[in-house]
Amino acid sequence: MNEFLKILEHEFELPLTNPVLVFSLILLIILISPIVLRRLNIPGIIILIVSGIIIGPFGAGLLEQNSAIDLFSTIGLLYIMFIAGLELDMNQFKANRNKSFLFGFFTFIIPLGIGFPVCYYLLNYDFNASFLTASMFATHTLLTYPIVSKLKVSKNEAVAITVGGTILTDTAVLIVLAVIMGNHEGTLDAAFWQRLGISLAIFSAILFFLVPRIAKWFFTSMENEKHSHYIFVLTVVFIAAFLAELAGVEPIIGAFLAGLALNRLIPHSSALMNRIEFIGNALFIPFFLISVGMLVDITVIFSGPTALIVAGTLSLVAVLGKWLASFFTQLTFKYSAAQRKVIFGLSSGHAAATLAVIIVGYNSGIIDENILNGTVILILITSIVATLATQRAATKLKAEVERDLSAEVQKTDSFKNETILLPIANILNFDKLLEFAILIKDKVSPNPISILSVVPNNAEAEVNIARATNKLEDFVSQASAAEAEVTIHATIDQNVAQGIARKSKEIIADLIIFGWPSEKGLMDKLIGKKMERIIAANDKTSFITHFGQPLATHKRIFAIVPSLAELEPGFILWLKKIDILAKELxxxxxxxxxxxxxxxxxxxxxxxKIDTPVTYQLFSDWNDFLILGRDMQEEDIIILVSARKGSRSYQNVLSSIPAKLEKYFFNKSRIIIYP
Structure with a gap:
């Protein structure tokens, strides 16, 4: 018994060293935090940071800052930056890149311009110490990005330019750090700039030219190995972070750029994206936030008035500088108050980059202990301010977006309760069809995607119904991986076309998505046989689809629209679906x-209010349809907007075009739309 007690005493000796016990404690905090959050109405990020303070070496001393904690903390920070790059709407980012540059300039130069004279004249530090400390004010860590991501406002323009500005200002600060260190050590010469420029050029070439090509090959070759996709993505993130370090910048820059490099290959509603966000938000990011709290030494408050004065001054300058940057950004781009507050909340949090700059300066003897301690307090204060500001502003911004969306729904007669029906014909290619349906589904609709199998009404009907239901169950798990709800239907009917039409009316379907007919010899009369009967039997907007490669590897949507298509009832619906698909890809x-x-x-x-980049080419000679082939690119998705017989936009030539698509563009992905 005594021996057992000794073992027990040893295991619980502070700080805890047993890795299983340490990990269990951190998991317990991550588990309990949301429960405490709901009861106290405090943002979860603050709870996690405060928990880190309590259990850390400067609190109760339950844990020490060791290599294991540092490893998970680094992973969490890289994960935040990676997700920020991955969730960025690239179409919007390209359209607003000048705004990102301007915000990056504001959030860099304003804190620097305020901070330097305060440190140099008010706190009486020398040039190097003042400039290094002032540059620290310009950095920010996207501590509160999980809040905007969770509230689904990460695609707002204000968020996009803030994320884009982050990479610019942090890169500039880290270059300033390298310059100051070079000036301090006397190594700031032409060779320094040459080495930095070459290494950054090589790093950028690898990340933006080599990585996307490798990723495309991997996702295409290993299309069915879904779990290996996640491992591949993690590998890219950490290799990119390491290469960034070799290039002379912080690993967080590499992680963010890895997100940008893979952005187009990972659709935002895909199962892979869901896995990335789930693992990050459940484990790695909370781990990082707890580790930030473990860095805070609250005892510096009692170390004398100088420490308090320095800490208060640094915190005030840091908050003021970021607020002014967001204020001038709002004035320049005429943003709303909620957008200004989101920009301020996202950019006012200081953690990793800030600490990295100050620790490097402290270890080199450029700054003293007062600045170091003041920075630690600054991290705590700005983390709380940033969290509260982002939570309130993002909630208000979400309400504004939902209000605008509701008005848009009423004005455009959009399908707020949209229902999509997927009749199943070929079980082998159905996974791509389901993935496509998940991508284009209206995210505000609570209705599940309906998968249908029509069984002939004969003596074996009951057996066939059971078999069909069992087969369809496999696709429920595929949809679950992307957090999409799916319902399965197996019905009996004498005729497949009539069975689909009847079920579409029963569930009040707005859109039916078919796979491309695969029977040989059918293409010369593609819409003249089975598919024609199915299209003619229902009056729902129908998509007939064929995808020759993974959806994420396409680079453009090539749409062909007949005259008077704008007069058809389904005009707005297919236009919105093309926009959603363009945004996802x-x-x-x-x-x-x-x-x-x-x-x-x-x-x-x-x-x-669709901001997807759209280019137009005038075309009206449908008898010379094949001339469009000269403008098509290898990785296009060809979308033909056709028409039903008797409709206003119908013309006889449309019935022959599907056969031409099959014959001359058989290797391309293609969609035919019947409004």
Whole structure:
């Protein structure tokens, strides 16, 4: 018994050293934090940081800052930066890159401009110490990005330019750090700049030219190995972080750029994206936030008035500088108050980059202990301020977005309770069909995607119904991986077309998505047989799809629209679906149509506030349809907007075009839309 007690005493000796016990304690905090959060109405990030203070070496001393804690902390920080780059709407980022540059300039130069004279004249530090400390004010860590991500406002323009500005200002600060260190050590010469420039050029080339090509090959070759996709992504993130370090900048820059490099290959509603966000938000990011709290030494408050004065001054300058940067950004771009507060909340948190700058300066003897201690207090204060500001502003911004969306739904007669039906014909290719449906589904609709199998009404009907149901169950797990709800239906009918039409009416479907007919010999009369009966049997907007490669590897949507298509009832629906698909895949849209239809599309896009990059080419000679082949690119998704017989936009030539698509563009992904 005594021996057992000794073992027990040893295991619980502070600080805890047993890795299983340490990990269990941190997991317990991550588990309990949301419960405490709900009861106290405090943002979860603050709870995690305060928990880190309590259990850390400067609190109760339960844990020490060791290599294991540092490892998980680093992973969490890299994960935050990676997700920020991955969730960035690249179409919007490209359209607003000048705004990101300007915000990056504001959030760098304003804190630096305020901080330097305060440190140099008010706190009486020398040039190097004042400039290094002032540059620290310009950095910010996206501590509160998980808040905007969780509230689904990460694609707002204000968030996009803040994330883009982060990479610019942090890179500038880290270059300033390298320059000051070079000046301090006397190594700031032409060779320094040459070495830095070459290493950054090589790093950028690897990340933006080599990595996307390797990723595309991997996702295509290993299309069915879904779990290996996640491991591949993690590998890219950490290799990119390491290469950034070799290039002379912080690993967080590499992680962010890895997110940008893989952005287009990981659709935002995909199962892979869901896995990345789930693991990060459940484990790595909370671990990082707890480790930030473990860095805070609250005893510096009692170490004398100088420490308090320095800490208070640094915190005030840090908050003021970021507020002014967000204020001038709001004035320049005419943003709302909620957008200004989101920008301020996201950019006012100081943690990793700030600490990295100050510790390097402290170890080199450039700054003293007062600045170091004041920075630790600054991290705590700005973390709380940033969290509260982001939580309130993001909640308000979400309400504004939902209000605008609700008004848009009423104005455009959009399908707020949209239902998508997927009739199943070929079980082998159905996974791509389901993935496509998940991507284009209206995210505000609570209705599940309906998968349907029509069984002939014969003596074996009951057995066939059971078999069909068992097969369809496999696709429920595929949808669950992307957090998409799916319902399965197996029905009996004498005719497949009539069975689909009847079920579409029963569930009030808005959109039916079919796979491309695969029977040989059918293509010369593609819509003249089975598919024609199915299309003619229902009056729902129908998509007939074929994807020759993984959806994420496409680079453009190539749409062909007939005259008078704007007069069809399904015009707004298919236009919105093309926009959603373009956003999910981060690709531009190229539309071929006549002048009247072009104006109608432009007017509708403006009304819907759609900012997807769209290029137009005038086209009206449908008898010479194949001439469009010269403008198609290898990785296009060809979308033909067709028409049903008897509709206003129907013309006889449309019935022959699907066969031409099959014959001349058989290796391309293609969609035929029947409004």
């Amino acid at each position: 981060s690709v531009p849209v190229f539309i071929n149509c006549n002048e009247t239809t072009k104006k109608a599309i432009q007017q509708e896009l403006k009304k819907l």
